[in-house]
Amino acid sequence: MPFPGLPERLRVVQDRIAAAVARGGHGQRVEVVAVTKTHGADAVQAAWDCGLRAVGENKVQEALSKMDEVQVPIAWHLIGHLQRNKAKFTPRFALVQSMDSPRLADALHDVGVREGTVIRVLAQVNASGEESKGGYAVDAVRADADRLRTLHGIAVVGVMTMAPFDADERVLRATFAGARVAREALCEAGHPARELSMGMSTDYEVAVEEGATMVRLGTILFGERTP
Numbered sequence: 013m014p015f016p017g018l019p020e021r022l023r024v025v026q027d028r029i030a031a032a033v034a035r036g037g038h039g040q041r042v043e044v045v046a047v048t049k050t051h052g053a054d055a056v057q058a059a060w061d062c063g064l065r066a067v068g069e070n071k072v073q074e075a076l077s078k079m080d081e082v083q084v085p086i087a088w089h090l091i092g093h094l095q096r097n098k099a100k101f102t103p104r105f106a107l108v109q110s111m112d113s114p115r116l117a118d119a120l121h122d123v124g125v126r127e128g129t130v131i132r133v134l135a136q137v138n139a140s141g142e143e144s145k146g147g148y149a150v151d152a153v154r155a156d157a158d159r160l161r162t163l164h165g166i167a168v169v170g171v172m173t174m175a176p177f178d179a180d181e182r183v184l185r186a187t188f189a190g191a192r193v194a195r196e197a198l199c200e201a202g203h204p205a206r207e208l209s210m211g212m213s214t215d216y217e218v219a220v221e222e223g224a225t226m227v228r229l230g231t232i233l234f235g236e237r238t239p
């Protein structure tokens with residue numbers, strides 16, 4: 013078996029998630045998205061075998077080639093920046109977590125309409141205001157919310173955010189709370205925005221305390237990535 017420590021690591025993570033839900037008081041369900049980027053298709057199989065039902069990949073091509081290698085009906089989430097010329101591949105993903113601009117929203121809508129489907133997306137929010145990070149500003153989500161409702165080729169089912177690397181707890185909480193505010197704005201505009209994807213290996217407990225419904229975990233499940 014390729015990732016022998018995975019079942020035990022996952023058990024520990026799930027216990028910590030349950031404790032964080034109790035502390036945070038949001039009462040939400042939390043889905044673990046196994047981030048399999050840089051690993052082989054065996055990581056996807058291993059995730060499936062221990063009961064996980066979603067994997068996250070940050071590159072379209074890498075994800076597509078793994079899709080061809082594994083036969084399990086797991087949900088593929090795109091979590092990395094998507095170039096508009098690759099939007100045509102998104103019908104193969106259960107969720108595009110990285111819709112980071114109005115122009116990408118348009119491109120995804122076009123694909124949905126053309127393919128006769130609805131692309132499920134999360135609005136990626138840059139809630140920390142870091143210059144280097146992509147994504148909608150929180151106010152920009154609010155400003156685009158009504159227009160997004162007219163794009164019937166996409167369904168905006170929530171918000172995704174990334175906290176700054178190595179941020180202290182105060183910054184983490186402010187970032188995650190900002191994402192929550194963005195989701196609220198989408199809900200008020202009539203979107204079915206139930207999901208709040210936030211939290212990675214180093215900060216998922218704080219994210220869950222702040223209401224995360226999805227955590228994206230790579231290193232803590234599969235070990236360090238070798239690039």
Ligand SMILES: *Cc1c(COP(=O)(O)O)cnc(C)c1O
Nearest residue numbers: 047070091212213228229230231
């Ligand atoms: C790589 C990645 C993760 C997982 O990071 P870990 O620290 O290994 O858990 C989560 N989200 C996104 C967007 C990523 O690119």
